[in-house]
Amino acid sequence: MVTKPARMYSKISGPAYTRRKFMGGVPYPKITTFTQGNQKKDFDIELRLIARESCQIRHTALEAARISINRKMSEAAGVDNYYLQIRPYPHHVLREHKMATGAGADRISSGMSMAFGRPVGTAARVSARDVIMVGRANSAMAKKLKEALHKASFKLPTPCDIIVTKGEETARKIGL
Numbered sequence: 822m823v824t825k826p827a828r829m830y831s832k833i834s835g836p837a838y839t840r841r842k843f844m845g846g847v848p849y850p851k852i853t854t855f856t857q858g859n860q861k862k863d864f865d866i867e868l869r870l871i872a873r874e875s876c877q878i879r880h881t882a883l884e885a886a887r888i889s890i891n892r893k894m895s896e897a898a899g900v901d902n903y904y905l906q907i908r909p910y911p912h913h914v915l916r917e918h919k920m921a922t923g924a925g926a927d928r929i930s931s932g933m934s935m936a937f938g939r940p941v942g943t944a945a946r947v948s949a950r951d952v953i954m955v956g957r958a959n960s961a962m963a964k965k966l967k968e969a970l971h972k973a974s975f976k977l978p979t980p981c982d983i984i985v986t987k988g989e990e991t992a993r994k995i996g997l
Contacts, residue, residue: 824881825941830915831876831978833946839912847940850880850911857891858904864957866997867987870970872951876979877944880911886973890956893969903966904957909945917941953981960991967997 841847887907894903916938947953954973958966967983974981985992 827879827882827978830879830944833875833877837913837946838916839914841914844914844940847914848942850943852880852884852887852907854887855907859901860904864904865960865988865991866963866985867955867957868966868970869952869984869986870954870974871982871984872947872949872953873980873982875948877913877946878909878977880943882976882978883907883911883945885976889973889976890969893972894966897965898958898962902959902962906955908952908954909947911943911945913944913946914940915942915944947979953977960995963992963995963997
């Protein structure tokens with residue numbers, strides 16, 4: 822089954838559907854690692870990726886953003902010189918009525934007129950100004966971390982802002 826475009830699932834509509842014990846066949850989220858890098862080190866600068874608009878972020882988009890940041894930071898700084906945490910968890914189950922999504926959806930048989938659909942994936946519901954990712958690095962690697970967060974924001978269905986929450990004075994000195 823081909824993955825549908827993000828625009829089909831990015832808008833929040835209706836209540837969240839999260840009770841997995843009442844439904845069968847919910848696929849596991851592709852994202853399994855939510856914290857990466859050196860968790861014990863105290864870094865100089867902390868950057869946060871913040872959503873501007875409310876939306877649903879599919880588990881595949883979160884995983885793509887995580888892979889992008891991990892690749893850029895492990896090449897530039899090494900595994901022990903940064904920290905990354907992904908905040909939202911994809912609890913919301915996305916459902917799809919297979920007959921209604923394909924070609925010829927204008928003439929659906931009336932046998933199951935209000936069909937609820939089958940689970941096709943999961944998504945995280947994010948409100949405006951919610952923190953999506955937190956990254957920490959030393960002042961030498963802060964620009965690389967900001968660039969990696971900026972590139973990862975392209976993989977998410979909402980426009981994002983990057984703010985400095987720790988080490989503002991140091992960030993100003995290095996031009997963040």
